[in-house]
Amino acid sequence: MDLYTESIRSLPLGDRLKLIQTIWDDIVSSDEQIPLPNSAIEEAKRRRDEMLVDPAIGMTHGEVWEKIKDARR
Numbered sequence: 001m002d003l004y005t006e007s008i009r010s011l012p013l014g015d016r017l018k019l020i021q022t023i024w025d026d027i028v029s030s031d032e033q034i035p036l037p038n039s040a041i042e043e044a045k046r047r048r049d050e051m052l053v054d055p056a057i058g059m060t061h062g063e064v065w066e067k068i069k070d071a072r073r
Helices: 003-009 013-029 038-053 063-072
Strands: none
Touching: none
């Protein structure tokens, strides 16, 4: 285990959460593209192709949100 990992683990939970938020805010404000593994790109292409063959397997934006709301109940 490296020194940084040990230092982070020794922080109180609230401070670790603040660190995560700071890192996330920095990532979001960056203009850099987030690298995607080839497996994620290939899976997205596979799903797109599947939808083009049979659009009925997909859901509308509204249906997705309804499913999310139902899951939270």
